[in-house]
Amino acid sequence: MEKRNLTCIVCPMGCSLEVELENGMVRSVTGNSCPRGAEYAKNECTHPTRVLTTTVKVVDGKRPLASVKSAGAIPKELLFEAMKTINCLSVPAPVELGQVLLTDLCGSGIPLVATGSVEKTED
Amino acid sequence: MERLDLVVIGGGPAGMAAALGAWHQGVRNILILDREAQLGGILEQCIHNGFGLHHFKEELTGPEYAARYAKEVADCGICCLLDTMVLDLAEALDGSGDKVVTAVSSKEGYLRIHAKTVVLAMGCRERPRGALNTPGTRPAGIYTAGAAQKFVNIKGYMPGKEVVILGSGDIGLIMARRMTLEGAKVKAVCELMPYSGGLTRNIVQCLEDFGIPLKLSHTVVRIHGRERVEGVTIAAVDGSRKPIPGSEEFIPCDTLLLSVGLIPENELSRAAGVKMDPVTGGAVVDQNRQTSLPGVFACGNVLHVHDLVDYVSEEAELAGQSAAAYLRGEAPCGGTVEVKARDGVRYVVPQRLCKDAGPVSLYFRVGDIYKDVKIVVKCGEKVLLSRPKKKVVPGEMERLPLTAGILSQIDGDVTVCLEQKGAE
Numbered sequence: 242m243e244k245r246n247l248t249c250i251v252c253p254m255g256c257s258l259e260v261e262l263e264n265g266m267v268r269s270v271t272g273n274s275c276p277r278g279a280e281y282a283k284n285e286c287t288h289p290t291r292v293l294t295t296t297v298k299v300v301d302g303k304r305p306l307a308s309v310k311s312a313g314a315i316p317k318e319l320l321f322e323a324m325k326t327i328n329c330l331s332v333p334a335p336v337e338l339g340q341v342l343l344t345d346l347c348g349s350g351i352p353l354v355a356t357g358s359v360e361k362t363e364d
Numbered sequence: 365m366e367r368l369d370l371v372v373i374g375g376g377p378a379g380m381a382a383a384l385g386a387w388h389q390g391v392r393n394i395l396i397l398d399r400e401a402q403l404g405g406i407l408e409q410c411i412h413n414g415f416g417l418h419h420f421k422e423e424l425t426g427p428e429y430a431a432r433y434a435k436e437v438a439d440c441g442i443c444c445l446l447d448t449m450v451l452d453l454a455e456a457l458d459g460s461g462d463k464v465v466t467a468v469s470s471k472e473g474y475l476r477i478h479a480k481t482v483v484l485a486m487g488c489r490e491r492p493r494g495a496l497n498t499p500g501t502r503p504a505g506i507y508t509a510g511a512a513q514k515f516v517n518i519k520g521y522m523p524g525k526e527v528v529i530l531g532s533g534d535i536g537l538i539m540a541r542r543m544t545l546e547g548a549k550v551k552a553v554c555e556l557m558p559y560s561g562g563l564t565r566n567i568v569q570c571l572e573d574f575g576i577p578l579k580l581s582h583t584v585v586r587i588h589g590r591e592r593v594e595g596v597t598i599a600a601v602d603g604s605r606k607p608i609p610g611s612e613e614f615i616p617c618d619t620l621l622l623s624v625g626l627i628p629e630n631e632l633s634r635a636a637g638v639k640m641d642p643v644t645g646g647a648v649v650d651q652n653r654q655t656s657l658p659g660v661f662a663c664g665n666v667l668h669v670h671d672l673v674d675y676v677s678e679e680a681e682l683a684g685q686s687a688a689a690y691l692r693g694e695a696p697c698g699g700t701v702e703v704k705a706r707d708g709v710r711y712v713v714p715q716r717l718c719k720d721a722g723p724v725s726l727y728f729r730v731g732d733i734y735k736d737v738k739i740v741v742k743c744g745e746k747v748l749l750s751r752p753k754k755k756v757v758p759g760e761m762e763r764l765p766l767t768a769g770i771l772s773q774i775d776g777d778v779t780v781c782l783e784q785k786g787a788e
Contacts (some may be wrong), residue, residue, distance in 0.1 A: 296517055
C-alpha cells in the first residue's frame with residue numbers, strides 16, 4: 242500500500258490529508274475536515290484538476306481586460322493550453338459578469354465565464 | 365453644509381460591508397468615499413478564486429465577491445462618491461461632536477462633509493523596496509507584487525519575463541502563479557523567515573504546481589543592473605536573519621517582485637488623533653470597533669491585516685452596526701478592560717472590551733510557528749477559556765469566540781497567550 246500526504250487546497254483552512262492508495266486506487270482519506278477534502282484528495286491522486294482564473298482582451302471597453310474563470314475545475318495538464326486559447330481571444334464590450342465567453346474550454350467540457358463586467362466606451 | 369449620519373472612507377470590501385451593516389439597522393444618510401473609479405478596492409485586481417467560502421459558502425473570485433456587495437450597495441441606494449480622495453479627518457470645532465471629512469475630486473472639487481459618525485475602511489499598502497534597505501542599483505523592474513498584479517490583471521501589461529520574488533506573502537505566491545501562466549519564468553521565491561507568510565494552499569497551488577522553488581531562510585542581498593534589473597544575489601540567512609557569508613548565489617532575472625508585508629494605511633487616522641496600536645499598525649478599538657475617538661470606527665485591513673476577506677466583511681458589518689447603535693444614542697457601556705497579547709501571541713483585536721458586552725470574537729496572530737499548544741484566555745490568574753490547537757502559524761489569523769457567560773466572569777484586564785499542551 243502506498244501513502245501520500247497532501248495539503249488540501251479547497252479552502253483556506255489547508256487541511257493536511259493522508260491518502261492510502263492501492264494500485265493507483267484511493268483506499269482511504271484521513272485528515273480532511275469536510276467531504277470536499279476527501280473529494281479533492283481522490284481527484285488529486287487520480288486526475289488532478291484546477292480552476293483557471295485569468296483575463297481576456299476586451300474591444301471598445303472602458304477597461305482593456307475582463308477577468309474570467311473556468312466555470313469548474315479543468316484537468317491540470319490543460320492549464321497552459323487553455324491560457325494559449327484564452328490569450329488569442331478578444332471579446333467586444335460590454336461584458337457582463339457571468340457571461341459565457343467560450344462554451345468548451347479546450348475540450349474539457351467546462352465553459353469560460355466572465356467574473357467581472359466591463360462597460361462599453363462612450364463615444 | 366451637508367450633515368450626514370455616516371461617512372465611510374474607502375469603498376473596498378470593508379467599506380461596503382460597513383455601509384450595509386449600518387443601512388440594515390435603519391441608517392439612511394450614508395456616503396461612501398473612494399479614490400478609485402469603482403467600488404471593490406483591492407478585490408478588483410484579485411482575479412483568482414478562493415474568496416467567500418465562509419461568507420457565501422461558495423468559492424468566488426475577487427471581482428465576483430466585490431460585485432455581490434457593490435450590487436447590494438446599489439440596490440439599497442447608498443450614495444457613493446468615487447474618484448474622490450479624502451485628505452483630512454478632524455473633529456468639528458463647533459463642539460457638536462461631529463467629524464469633518466475633507467475630500468477632493470475632479471468632478472466635485474473641494475468638499476467638506478460633516479458627519480455624525482465615520483467608519484475608517486482605507487485598507488492597507490504594500491511595504492516598498494525603500495523599507496528593506498536592499499543594497500544595489502536602482503534600475504527599472506522592481507515592483508511590489510500588488511503593483512505587478514494591477515499591471516497584469518487590470519492594465520494588461522507584463523512587468524517582465526524572468527522573475528525573482530522576495531517574500532512569500534499570499535500576493536507574492538499568487539503572482540508567482542499568475543506570471544507563470546502568462547508565460548514568465550519565475551525562478552525562485554525567497555523568504556527571509558524559516559516559514560512562509562502565506563496560506564499553505566497557496567504554496568501548493570501556486571508554487572508546487574508549477575515547480576517554483578521556495579527558498580526559506582533566504583533573502584536578496586544585492587540588486588544588479590543599471591537601466592533594468594539584470595539579476596539579484598540571494599543568500600541564506602542565519603537564525604538572527606543575517607546573510608551567511610559564502611552562501612551567495614547570483615540569479616539572472618529582469619524583474620524583482622516584493623511581497624514583504626502590508627501596512628495599514630492610517631495617515632488620516634493618525635492626523636485625526638486616533639490612538640494607534642504599534643503592533644497592528646491600526647487603531648486601538650473596542651469590541652464594537654470604535655476607536656479612541658467617539659463615533660469613529662475602524663474595520664478591515666486598515667485596522668489589522670487580514671488573510672481572508674470573509675473576516676473583513678464580518679468585522680466591517682459589525683463596525684457599521686456599531687455606528688448605527690452610536691447614532692441611536694446607545695453609549696458604549698461603562699467599564700472597559702484591556703485585552704493584552706502575551707507569550708507567543710503578537711496582538712489581539714479588539715484591544716479593549718466592555719465587561720457587559722454580548723458575545724465577542726477575539727482575532728489574533730502568533731509570532732512564530734507553534735505545534736500542540738493551548739490558546740489560553742485569562743483574567744488575572746483565572747482561566748476563562750483554553751482551547752487546544754495542533755498548529756498555529758503567523759500567516760494565519762486565529763479567531764476565538766467568547767460567550768456572554770465567559771465575558772461575565774471578567775473583572776480585570778484580559779490576556780491571550782499560548783501554553784504548551786499538558787502544562788497547567
